[in-house]
Amino acid sequence: MKISVRDVGPAKIVDVDGDVDLGTSGALRQTLFAALPETSILALNLGSIRYIDSSGIATLIEVLNDSRRLNKQFVLFGVSTAVEEVFRLTHVIRIFRIVQSEHEALGGA
Amino acid sequence: MTGFQMTFAMASDVRYLPIVRGAVGALTAAIGWDEAECRAIVLALDEAVANIIRHAYGGRSDGLIELQCRETADGLAISMLDTGDPPELSKICAREVGCHQPGGLGTHIIRDVMDSVSYERAESGNRFLATKRLRK
Numbered sequence: 001m002k003i004s005v006r007d008v009g010p011a012k013i014v015d016v017d018g019d020v021d022l023g024t025s026g027a028l029r030q031t032l033f034a035a036l037p038e039t040s041i042l043a044l045n046l047g048s049i050r051y052i053d054s055s056g057i058a059t060l061i062e063v064l065n066d067s068r069r070l071n072k073q074f075v076l077f078g079v080s081t082a083v084e085e086v087f088r089l090t091h092v093i094r095i096f097r098i099v100q101s102e103h104e105a106l107g108g109a
Numbered sequence: 110m111t112g113f114q115m116t117f118a119m120a121s122d123v124r125y126l127p128i129v130r131g132a133v134g135a136l137t138a139a140i141g142w143d144e145a146e147c148r149a150i151v152l153a154l155d156e157a158v159a160n161i162i163r164h165a166y167g168g169r170s171d172g173l174i175e176l177q178c179r180e181t182a183d184g185l186a187i188s189m190l191d192t193g194d195p196p197e198l199s200k201i202c203a204r205e206v207g208c209h210q211p212g213g214l215g216t217h218i219i220r221d222v223m224d225s226v227s228y229e230r231a232e233s234g235n236r237f238l239a240t241k242r243l244r245k
Contacts, residue, residue: 019130022159023123051130053155054214082148089149089221090214 003031011041011106017048020056029059036063040072043105047078057090064096073097075105112180113139121162121172121191130155133178140180141243150241153222154178154187156215157237165193165235184224184242192234 001018012035020028036042042063046052060076067074076098079087087093099105115136119125130151137147158174166172175190220226223239230236 019127021123021126021155022162023126051127053152053159054218055159057214081145085145085148086152086218089152089218091217 001027003028005031005035007039008102008106010039011043012039013043013045013102013105015045015048019051020049020059021051021053022055025053025055025059028056029062032059032063033066036067036072036074037070041075041106042067042072043075043077043102045078045102046076046080046083049080049083052083052086054090057086057092060096061092075099077102077105113178114180115178117174117176119174119176120170121166121174121193122170123159123162125174126155126158129158129176136178137185140185149222150185153219153239156218157187157189157239160215160219161189161191161193161235161237164196165191167194169193181240184240187223187237187239187241189237190231190234191237195230195235196228198228 001016001020001024004015006013006015014031014035016028018024032042032044044060064074074097076096077100079098084093087096113136115132117129117132119129133154134147134151137150142150158176161174162168162172172191172193177188179186219239222241224242225238225240227238228235229238
């Protein structure tokens, strides 16, 4: 799994490429928790994630809970069918703000 | 003609997870599930292996996991054996739907996807059993 962080205006965009599972979700967690305090909008690009398991979903829930505590926005975009299925299976799809594109994640229509 | 059967003996190492996913994905497709169903079964099995690594072996990578997948008359039977700490059955619980807590997701997935799930304490270790029917 590859993770990179970009600054775009007031936001930080985290791009992830690969599989998020028990072996890799710790690195994603570390990156997201490091980026969250330093931005007002944290957007996670899931477009190149081929697989996500419950440890990955749990990481996203933890970051979401912390973003609410810190009054930050945590947005997901580029969700593939395979990833969306896992969101639906775990009944968490409604708790996240999920948009189609990076442009929307940054506040555009 | 005999049905598909596959057996792995592997270390409790997270690096095996993608290998198991690849093999089980191919097996479920060969048995006849569609893409979405294959992905769900692969996810459920991956969660079960991850649970053994995390809970039975406490994250240690030197434990043994034996996985057997067998095509049955109506679908797939999965059996996994480990020699780690036995599961505390009273603590194996799925999360509540719609809750914002991160725990219990894996158990929820396994129970939601598979048609039957059980845990046994065998002489040789802890056994996880699950089945999935192929709906024709």
